[in-house]
Amino acid sequence: NYKPSDVVKLRGSIRIEYxxxxxxxxxxxxxxxxxxxxxxxxxxxxxxxxxxxxxxLKAIYVSGWQVAADxxxxxxxxxxxxLYPSNSVPNLVKRLNNALLRADQISWSxxxxxxxxxxxxxxxxxxxxxxxxxxxxxxxxxxxxGAAGVHFEDQLAAEKKCGHLGGKVLIPxxxxxxxxxxxxLASDVLGVPTILIARTDALNAKYLSNDVDETDNQFLTxxxxxxxxxxxxxxxxx
Numbered sequence: 001n002y003k004p005s006d007v008v009k010l011r012g013s014i015r016i017e018y019x020x021x022x023x024x025x026x027x028x029x030x031x032x033x034x035x036x037x038x039x040x041x042x043x044x045x046x047x048x049x050x051x052x053x054x055x056x057l058k059a060i061y062v063s064g065w066q067v068a069a070d071x072x073x074x075x076x077x078x079x080x081x082x083l084y085p086s087n088s089v090p091n092l093v094k095r096l097n098n099a100l101l102r103a104d105q106i107s108w109s110x111x112x113x114x115x116x117x118x119x120x121x122x123x124x125x126x127x128x129x130x131x132x133x134x135x136x137x138x139x140x141x142x143x144x145x146g147a148a149g150v151h152f153e154d155q156l157a158a159e160k161k162c163g164h165l166g167g168k169v170l171i172p173x174x175x176x177x178x179x180x181x182x183x184x185l186a187s188d189v190l191g192v193p194t195i196l197i198a199r200t201d202a203l204n205a206k207y208l209s210n211d212v213d214e215t216d217n218q219f220l221t222x223x224x225x226x227x228x229x230x231x232x233x234x235x236x237x238x
Contacts, residue, residue, distance in 0.1 A: 024148030046099025120148030
């Protein structure tokens with residue numbers, strides 16, 4: 001947890017305005033409160049983002065799976081295991097926003113107002129690429145790139161796996177709350193009402209990194225793995 005005074009201390013003496021992220025966050029919040037759902041596609045290029053705006057979509061998604069497979073700063077084709085550099089998603093968000101801004105500028109110069117190109121972008125922050133401090137820095141980078149929303153998952157970052165794969169290791173609830181608090185602190189420091197989305201892989205997860213949180217104890221089976229992880233009973237059946 002943190003206090004308002006902590007936010008002020010971390011801001012420094014110069015207040016920087018993150019206009020794109022702030023505008024987009026307000027747009028996304030309004031959509032979430034007025035629409036039954038928001039249909040999106042994952043964009044890998046600026047041109048795709050512009051075409052999505054032209055097609056009438058109201059938001060854009062940046063998928064960690066897509067970034068791993070086809071648009072990361074290692075220039076590699078990776079499986080969805082968080083192997084790519086952590087600034088790859090912020091880099092793509094910036095690229096998409098630059099393309100949308102250019103399309104908006106062209107439309108504005110031609111006197112056209114029929115398409116809203118400045119769509120809010122929801123970005124995949126994976127499991128945060130580490131602990132709370134890493135989530136803090138990643139959230140800052142995503143806001144600086146213009147992201148409207150960011151989602152984190154409760155997997156152990158060092159063992160992160162695609163949601164469709166087995167053998168996932170979760171972190172304790174209290175540890176995940178620290179990650180989310182760090183992300184919220186970042187948004188408060190930058191003065192942007194970023195939409196934070198917490199998602200869980202508990203449905204198909206089999207292991208917990210440790211048993212420090214009493215809230216998790218009801219799901220423990222009493223068994224351990226050779227790596228020291230705790231076996232859990234997860235899913236809606238339990």
